[in-house]
Amino acid sequence: MLTNDKEYEKFSIDRFYKNYLNGPRLFKSRDALEPSYIPEDLPHRDNEIEQIASKTACALRGETPSNFLCYGMTGTGKTATIRFVSQKLANYASDCKPWWIYINCSIVSTPYRILAHIYNTIVKKDEIPPTGLPKDVIFKKLLGLLDNKVDNSICFLVLDEIDMIADKKNGNEILYDLTRLNENLDFCRTCLIGISNKLNFKENLDPRVISSLGEDHITFLTYDAKELGDILNERAKIAFYDDIIKEGVIPLCAALAAKEHGDARKALQLLRKAGEIAERTQNKHITGDHVKKAQDELERDHTIDYIKGMPLQAQVVLMSIYLISRFRQNKLTISGDVYEVHGELTSKIPGLRSLTRRRISDYINELCLAGIITAQKKSVGFHGNTKIIKLVVETKVLEGIFKESDKLRSFLNYKPIMIQNNKVRINKDVFRKLN
Numbered sequence: 001m002l003t004n005d006k007e008y009e010k011f012s013i014d015r016f017y018k019n020y021l022n023g024p025r026l027f028k029s030r031d032a033l034e035p036s037y038i039p040e041d042l043p044h045r046d047n048e049i050e051q052i053a054s055k056t057a058c059a060l061r062g063e064t065p066s067n068f069l070c071y072g073m074t075g076t077g078k079t080a081t082i083r084f085v086s087q088k089l090a091n092y093a094s095d096c097k098p099w100w101i102y103i104n105c106s107i108v109s110t111p112y113r114i115l116a117h118i119y120n121t122i123v124k125k126d127e128i129p130p131t132g133l134p135k136d137v138i139f140k141k142l143l144g145l146l147d148n149k150v151d152n153s154i155c156f157l158v159l160d161e162i163d164m165i166a167d168k169k170n171g172n173e174i175l176y177d178l179t180r181l182n183e184n185l186d187f188c189r190t191c192l193i194g195i196s197n198k199l200n201f202k203e204n205l206d207p208r209v210i211s212s213l214g215e216d217h218i219t220f221l222t223y224d225a226k227e228l229g230d231i232l233n234e235r236a237k238i239a240f241y242d243d244i245i246k247e248g249v250i251p252l253c254a255a256l257a258a259k260e261h262g263d264a265r266k267a268l269q270l271l272r273k274a275g276e277i278a279e280r281t282q283n284k285h286i287t288g289d290h291v292k293k294a295q296d297e298l299e300r301d302h303t304i305d306y307i308k309g310m311p312l313q314a315q316v317v318l319m320s321i322y323l324i325s326r327f328r329q330n331k332l333t334i335s336g337d338v339y340e341v342h343g344e345l346t347s348k349i350p351g352l353r354s355l356t357r358r359r360i361s362d363y364i365n366e367l368c369l370a371g372i373i374t375a376q377k378k379s380v381g382f383h384g385n386t387k388i389i390k391l392v393v394e395t396k397v398l399e400g401i402f403k404e405s406d407k408l409r410s411f412l413n414y415k416p417i418m419i420q421n422n423k424v425r426i427n428k429d430v431f432r433k434l435n
């Protein structure tokens with residue numbers, strides 16, 4: 001048996017755990033950097049907190065607050081602020097304890113599941129099955145439950161990411177039903193709070209829904225770098241031991257997140273990842289280098305998620321580009337060839353049909369917009385235009401994604417016929433390449 005100890009070093013899980021336990025401890029409370037963590041204080045959201053508190057305070061006296069909407073870009077603290085106010089409000093409620101039901105509409109999105117979710121949350125068990133009952137039966141059961149269980153109190157129904165249902169065909173129907181709950185209740189009263197990061201989501205709504213959902217809204221402004229720095233400083237005090245973070249680290253995380261429309265989630269992710277990288281590499285401090293590495297890793301993770309979430313046809317277009325650049329000696333990839341290789345691949349993947357040049361071109365544009373490839377337009381005389389395409393994502397990352405795909409895995413080493421025959425396609429014409 002041939003072994004080469006120098007080249008092949010086996011991973012030792014025992015050594016790994018020993019090193020980990022003996023290594024420096026940076027995190028005092030890792031949870032404090034989790035997206036679900038609600039801090040004691042939310043810097044720079046006083047205005048929004050005041051508005052929400054004012055709108056909801058009458059629930060403490062058993063009166064019904066008007067429905068309202070919260071808008072703001074992603075990571076501006078909408079969900080955190082609503083949760084924060086709901087906790088505070090609960091501290092001041094004595095006789096009429098309000099109920100808060102959270103519905104994340106990106107997860108619970110069908111009318112049936114929304115009603116079932118509200119019902120099951122109130123009874124604290126999965127009494128309504130995930131499918132099966134007629135919707136009007138659940139609706140009646142829910143009305144009965146609200147009157148019995150919530151009784152004379154207010155039930156806040158928070159529809160987080162409400163745009164996810166507003167975009168759907170039957171979105172109007174469920175929103176309309178929810179806005180009409182109060183008309184059918186004898187004791188309990190509901191208040192709807194919609195949260196959205198898409199400002200134009202109302203375009204798809206029925207005017208009746210818009211008018212009862214509330215013309216009233218609270219806008220969450222984006223954070224600037226200084227504000228993000230304050231948020232991070234507060235959170236770092238809870239999450240890390242003292243003197244772990246080197247000077248300049250928090251301003252760097254804040255500046256990088258501020259570039260992305262002031263997203264506090266991104267800022268916190270960066271700090272957390274930087275801490276994890278420092279810990280992984282047995283460093284006692286978090287430095288600017290760790291933040292830069294964290295930024296690279298997050299970008300890579302984001303790209304991987306994006307590609308995995310693309311439709312199969314778009315993935316096949318990307319795979320065609322990968323195969324051409326891998327097997328063509330000069331790596332030159334032009335749009336006509338992508339069309340050709342895409343056709344070759346789709347003929348081998350059951351259930352997938354070939355696409356028109358136009359659709360392929362659309363996918364190429366989308367991949368460009370997502371920063372996965374670049375495509376430069378080039379005029380080729382009377383043959384019209386073509387695009388010179390280059391991969392931006394590392395090939396290793398792509399190979400990892402394709403390996404995980406049942407449909408694409410077997411093509412990783414497929415050499416396109418076009419390349420085997422040393423041909424190039426420009427628009428409708430095929431040319432043999434000159435060497």
Ligand SMILES: Nc1ncnc2c1ncn2[C@@H]1O[C@H](COP(=O)(O)OP(=O)(O)OP(=O)(O)O)[C@@H](O)[C@H]1O
Nearest residue numbers: 035042043074075076077078079080197231264265
């Ligand atoms: N002012 C703040 N102070 C402390 N932490 C904050 C603040 N604003 C946001 N965060 C934190 O940033 C992260 C993102 O916030 P949140 O989830 O509330 O954003 P969002 O506006 O609901 O975003 P999306 O539209 O993507 O759902 C959370 O971890 C939250 O705790």
Ligand SMILES: [Mg+2]
Nearest residue numbers: 078079080160
């Ligand atoms: Mg949110």
